[in-house]
Amino acid sequence: MGCTYAILGTGALGGFYGAKLQKAGYTVHFLLRSDYQQVSHNGLIVESKDGDFTLPQVNAYQNVEEMPRCDVVVLSLKTTQNHLLPQLLPSVVKDNGVVLVLQNGLGIEAEVAKIVSHVQVIGGLCFLCANKIAPGHIHHVDYGRIILGEYSSNYQITGIGDKIRQIALDFENAGIEIELTTDLLLARWKKLVWNIPYNGLSVILNARTDELMADEYTYKLVENLMYEVVAGAKSTGRNIPDNFIPTMLDYTNKMTPYRTSMKIDYDERRPLEIEAIFGNPLRTAQSLGVNLPQITCLYQQLKFLDWKNRNISYS
Known part of the structure; x- marks a missing residue:
């Protein structure tokens, strides 16, 4: 059913979207640091304006080397951690897979494209008000829509292909509003x-x-x-x-x-x-x-x- 997902950075944003995907029936693997013990034993708690839910069991990992290769790697680390991407991305994304960049700022997709070849890079703009209020406990305050756009060299305007449509469908099935754009820049x-x-x-x-x-x-x-x-x-x-x-x-x-x-x-x-x-x-x-x-x-x-x-x- 749909794609398999790896969440690199299970904070408020990665935890929220990853939890929504798992709740909808998708296979999701979560990379954690400080919250690993809590989440590996007790799962994830999401308090949301759209309805609270708990995932008692999730696929939790401390090391990216232990994670299976996935169709879509969701990059939801803070950009201050992006110096780690050469160690994180190559082992977890499938050949011809997708790296979905759910980070703030400008120019991140171009950096990712230099690290992993033979994959498609997609940028996502998240309009989400959410906070992590305790280890493995996310409070979704408002909104949640994501705008998705494919990255092409130098941010040229591009089309909307099958992979981005599949990801959009998966997210929509998880109750996340998606908009597609041809102009990521x-x-x-x-x-x-x-x-x-x-x-x-x-x-x-x-x-x-x-x-x-x-x-x-x-x-x-x-x-x-x-x-x-x-x-x-x-x-x-x-x-x-x-x-x-x-x-x-x-x-x-x-x-x-x-x-x-x-x-x-x-x-x-x-x-x-x-x-x-x-x-x-x-x-x-x-x-x-x-x-x-x-x-x-x-x-x-x-x-x-x-x-x-x-x-x-x-x-």
Whole structure:
């Protein structure tokens, strides 16, 4: 029935989608680190606005070498762990299989394509509010839709093939809303319209999404940052429609008050995903002659806060 799935990174996002797939009857294998003992003995608990459920038994692994090769490898690690991908991906993805990148930021698919050949790389943009509240215990707060797009060299616009349609069908059978796109690069930039202002400001200003929206000054700052992301997208030949920013602001106004994933990482003193979400878009735009001064300001502040928070030196 459908594809076999490996989840590399069983946090809030990987745990939620992997659990939904297993609940729907698909074979899913979960790679875990700190939660391995808890999950291998007690399974996964999902508290969800769509209905709570428990998976008493899951296929849990501490080492990728012990995992079987799967049709689809779901990459849901934090991008700060992507230096491990050359050790993780080759042994778990089948030849002619798929690596599904469910990570934030820009340019990750291109990095994956360099590591594993003879596989298809698909990018996924997850619109999910979920937190891991205890080992193996995920709280799904809101949303859950994923936009899927095939990666092709240099993010050229591509078609929609059989493999991506099969994955979409599997996810839809698991109760996950899926949208397919032929332009993965545009979809990535559109996701950054939300991720850059809210993730960055939530850390710098110690604020939830609702607090950022309630104050007239931070609301304006969010809006200005969104327009800079649009300028970054334009530098790569991707035009984000004029109505997209008002739509994102309205979407966030209606959202359940939310502590962003970057703010949670900061509060837990974990490394922040600064390079994937801020550094890569900045460098991409700058290489094309476009400077994004307000996003640069966020980037520089976040680099300092991350360094101070973890009390380490950058080499």
